[in-house]
Amino acid sequence: MPWTLLFRNMIGHPVRSTLTVLSVAVALALLCVLDATARGYTAAVDLAAQNRLVVMSQVSLFVPLPLSYQSKIQQVEGVKTTTKFQWFGGEFGDRGGFFAQFGIDAESFESMYPEIGLVEGSFEEFRGERTGCVIGKGLADQFGWAIGDSVPLTTPLFPRGKSGEEAWTFVVRGIYKALRPNFDEQTMFFHFDYLRESLEAGAALGPPGVGTYAIEIDSGVRAETVMTAVDGLFENGPQRVRTTPEAEFNRQFLSMMGNIPLLLRSIGGAVLFAIFFAVLNTMLMAGRERTRDLGIMKALGFKNGYIGAMLVMESMLLILIGSVLGIALAHLLAGIMKPFVSGWAPGFAIDGAVLLNGLAMAAALGLISGLAPGLRAAKILPVRALREDA
Amino acid sequence: MAVAITLRSVTKTYSRGGETLRVLDELDLDMDGGTFYALMGPSGSGKTTLLNLVGGLDHCDSGLVQVGGDDLNSLSASELAAWRSANVGFVFQGFNLLPVLSARENVELPLLLAPLSRKQRREQAERALELVGLKDRMKHKPRELSGGQEQRVAIARAIATDPQVLLADEPTGDLDRESADAVLQIMQRLNRELNKTVLMVTHDPQAATYADQTIHLDKGKLGGIEDNRTEAGAN
Incomplete structure (x- = not known):
C-alpha cells in the first residue's frame, strides 16, 4: 500500500x-x-606499464633523436629491449580521416606491448611485408578496412613524390584489440624502416631520426637507475635526452591538451x-x-x-x-x-x-x-x- | 469499553498578526463514554480547537486533556500519533479522502499501522464500507463518488481500526439535507450499536438533534450543556 x-x-x-x-x-x-x-x-596514465620507459629529446617532443641512439640505449644495463615510435601525421584521402599512425620496430614492438592482441591477421604477416601495417579494431570498423586492404595516406610531415602529394600506401596485415584499457583501438602501426628507407632513397622528404624510443627494462631493475643511465649516456650530446616512466610521459602528453x-x-x-x-x-x-x-x-x-x-x-x-x-x-x-x-x-x-x-x-x-x-x-x-x- | 473525556482548566492561545487569541479559556468539561455529543457555538468559540485537543492533533497551553485515562499533554508527538491510530477516528467537513486511492484503499490506509496481513486489511476495510452501505463502491475513486458517499467512506475510514472515540468536524457542512441525514444516522448507529463516544462539531441545529447532548461553547468557555434525549422530537 x-x-x-x-x-x-x-x-x-x-x-x-x-x-x-x-x-x-x-x-x-x-x-x-x-x-x-x-x-x-x-x-593511459593510470594503467601504463611499470616496466616501460620513454626517451625523448630534452628540448621537445617534436625534436627528433638520432637513429644511432637506439643501439647505445640497448647496451645500458637493465635495458631488455627497445623500439622506436615515430609520429607520421598522415590523413586518409579526402574523407577527413585523421587518426594516429606510428612507425615502430615490428620485432620488439610485439614483445614489448602484450596489451595488443591481434584478432585478425598476424604479426608474422606484418613482419613479412615492408608496407604492412597493424590497425586497431575501432579503426577497421570505422573505415571498413579488412586484412589485405590498402590504406593510402598523405602527410605534410613526410611529403612523398615529386609533387609531394603522392600517397604512402600501407597494406593491412593485422587488426588488433586492446587487451587493457590503456591502449586505444584507433591507431595504426607500420614499419619504421619503410619510412626510413623511403627517406634515404629520396622517395620522400622529412626529418631524419625518430621521435621517441620506448624501453622495456629487465624485471627487478629499478627504473630510476636506467633512466639516470640513459640520460647520462647523452649528457654531452649531440642531442640530450630525457627519460621518463611511460605513465609520466603519457601524463605530460595528455596535459598538453589541458x-x-x-x-x-x-x-x-x-x-x-x-x-x-x-x-x-x-x-x-x-x-x-x-x-x-x-x-x-x-x-x-x-x-x-x-x-x-x-x-x-x-x-x-x-x-x-x-x-x-x-x-x-x-x-x-x-x-x-x-x-x-x-x-x-x-x-x-x-x-x-x-x-x-x-x-x-x-x-x-x-x-x-x-x-x-x-x-x-x-x-x-x-x-x-x-x-x-x- | 466506552471512553470518557475530561478537560480541566484547558487554555489554548494562538498568536495571529502579533495578537494573542485565547481560543479556549480555562475550560472544564466532562464527557461520558458511549455518548453522542454535538458541539455548537459561534465561529471562533473554540469548537474545532477543542476537537483537535481531544483528538491529540494539538497540545493545550495549560490544563489537562484526558481521554480514556490517557493524559494527552504528557505524550510526545510520536506517542500521540500512535495513540491517535489506536484510539480515535476523524471525520472532516471536506471529507479529506486521498484522491489517488480508491474508496477501499482510503479505508485501508489507517490499517497499515495495525499488525494485519494484506488480506486482513482488505477484509476489515470491506466490512467498514459495508457498515456505511458502500461496499459496491469500494473500487471507485473519490472523484467518482457523491459528497454524501465520500463522507460515508470517510466514516468507514474513521472506524476501520475500531477506535472508541469518533471526532467529526462539521461532517454535514458540505452535504445536502438527504445526504446529511444519512451520514448522521450512521454516526448515531455507531454510537448506539457500537457504544462509541462521538463528538461532533456542527453549526446545524438539526444535525445536533441526532446527538444525545449538545455542548455550547462561547468565547472559549462552556456556555451550557443541553440534553437532547429529554427534548421532544429528538432522533
Missing part, C-alpha cells in the same frame, strides 16, 4: 513526473558518458547541479500540493518520520526510474561515441565503476532533493497541514 500510494502520487501528475524522469535520464546518461570519457582519458578530465567532470558536476534543482522543485511542489493529504495521514496516526520518508522515497523512486532509462541511454550514446573518443580516451567504456559512480550520484541527488520536502512534511503540525487548501 505505501508503494501503491507512492506510485499513485507519482502518476498523479504524469506530465511533470515524466519530464522529471526524462531530465534525470538525460543528465545521468551525460554524467556517465563524461565520466567514462574522463576515466578513459586517464587510463586538464581534460577536470573539464569533463566540471561539466558533469554542472549538469548534476542543474538537475538537482529540477528534481528539488518537483518534490517541493509535490510536497506542498499534498500538505493536506499528509495532514490527514498524520491525523490517522502516521508518524512524522513515516510521512517524511514517504516523500524521500518518492524522490528516490523518480530518480530510480530516471536512472534505469539513463543507463540505457548512456550505453546507446557510448556505442555511438566510442569510435570518436577512444583515440584520445582509450579506456572509454560504460563499465561498472562508471555506473556505480553515476548511480551513487543519482541516489545522493534523490536523497537530498527528497530531504527538503520530507523534513518540511515531517515537521508540519497536523492541525496546520489540515488547514491547507486542497
Whole structure:
C-alpha cells in the first residue's frame, strides 16, 4: 500500500513526473558518458606499464633523436629491449580521416606491448611485408578496412613524390584489440624502416631520426637507475635526452591538451547541479500540493518520520526510474561515441565503476532533493497541514 | 469499553498578526463514554480547537486533556500519533479522502499501522464500507463518488481500526439535507450499536438533534450543556 500510494502520487501528475524522469535520464546518461570519457582519458596514465620507459629529446617532443641512439640505449644495463615510435601525421584521402599512425620496430614492438592482441591477421604477416601495417579494431570498423586492404595516406610531415602529394600506401596485415584499457583501438602501426628507407632513397622528404624510443627494462631493475643511465649516456650530446616512466610521459602528453578530465567532470558536476534543482522543485511542489493529504495521514496516526520518508522515497523512486532509462541511454550514446573518443580516451567504456559512480550520484541527488520536502512534511503540525487548501 | 473525556482548566492561545487569541479559556468539561455529543457555538468559540485537543492533533497551553485515562499533554508527538491510530477516528467537513486511492484503499490506509496481513486489511476495510452501505463502491475513486458517499467512506475510514472515540468536524457542512441525514444516522448507529463516544462539531441545529447532548461553547468557555434525549422530537 505505501508503494501503491507512492506510485499513485507519482502518476498523479504524469506530465511533470515524466519530464522529471526524462531530465534525470538525460543528465545521468551525460554524467556517465563524461565520466567514462574522463576515466578513459586517464587510463593511459593510470594503467601504463611499470616496466616501460620513454626517451625523448630534452628540448621537445617534436625534436627528433638520432637513429644511432637506439643501439647505445640497448647496451645500458637493465635495458631488455627497445623500439622506436615515430609520429607520421598522415590523413586518409579526402574523407577527413585523421587518426594516429606510428612507425615502430615490428620485432620488439610485439614483445614489448602484450596489451595488443591481434584478432585478425598476424604479426608474422606484418613482419613479412615492408608496407604492412597493424590497425586497431575501432579503426577497421570505422573505415571498413579488412586484412589485405590498402590504406593510402598523405602527410605534410613526410611529403612523398615529386609533387609531394603522392600517397604512402600501407597494406593491412593485422587488426588488433586492446587487451587493457590503456591502449586505444584507433591507431595504426607500420614499419619504421619503410619510412626510413623511403627517406634515404629520396622517395620522400622529412626529418631524419625518430621521435621517441620506448624501453622495456629487465624485471627487478629499478627504473630510476636506467633512466639516470640513459640520460647520462647523452649528457654531452649531440642531442640530450630525457627519460621518463611511460605513465609520466603519457601524463605530460595528455596535459598538453589541458586538464581534460577536470573539464569533463566540471561539466558533469554542472549538469548534476542543474538537475538537482529540477528534481528539488518537483518534490517541493509535490510536497506542498499534498500538505493536506499528509495532514490527514498524520491525523490517522502516521508518524512524522513515516510521512517524511514517504516523500524521500518518492524522490528516490523518480530518480530510480530516471536512472534505469539513463543507463540505457548512456550505453546507446557510448556505442555511438566510442569510435570518436577512444583515440584520445582509450579506456572509454560504460563499465561498472562508471555506473556505480553515476548511480551513487543519482541516489545522493534523490536523497537530498527528497530531504527538503520530507523534513518540511515531517515537521508540519497536523492541525496546520489540515488547514491547507486542497 | 466506552471512553470518557475530561478537560480541566484547558487554555489554548494562538498568536495571529502579533495578537494573542485565547481560543479556549480555562475550560472544564466532562464527557461520558458511549455518548453522542454535538458541539455548537459561534465561529471562533473554540469548537474545532477543542476537537483537535481531544483528538491529540494539538497540545493545550495549560490544563489537562484526558481521554480514556490517557493524559494527552504528557505524550510526545510520536506517542500521540500512535495513540491517535489506536484510539480515535476523524471525520472532516471536506471529507479529506486521498484522491489517488480508491474508496477501499482510503479505508485501508489507517490499517497499515495495525499488525494485519494484506488480506486482513482488505477484509476489515470491506466490512467498514459495508457498515456505511458502500461496499459496491469500494473500487471507485473519490472523484467518482457523491459528497454524501465520500463522507460515508470517510466514516468507514474513521472506524476501520475500531477506535472508541469518533471526532467529526462539521461532517454535514458540505452535504445536502438527504445526504446529511444519512451520514448522521450512521454516526448515531455507531454510537448506539457500537457504544462509541462521538463528538461532533456542527453549526446545524438539526444535525445536533441526532446527538444525545449538545455542548455550547462561547468565547472559549462552556456556555451550557443541553440534553437532547429529554427534548421532544429528538432522533
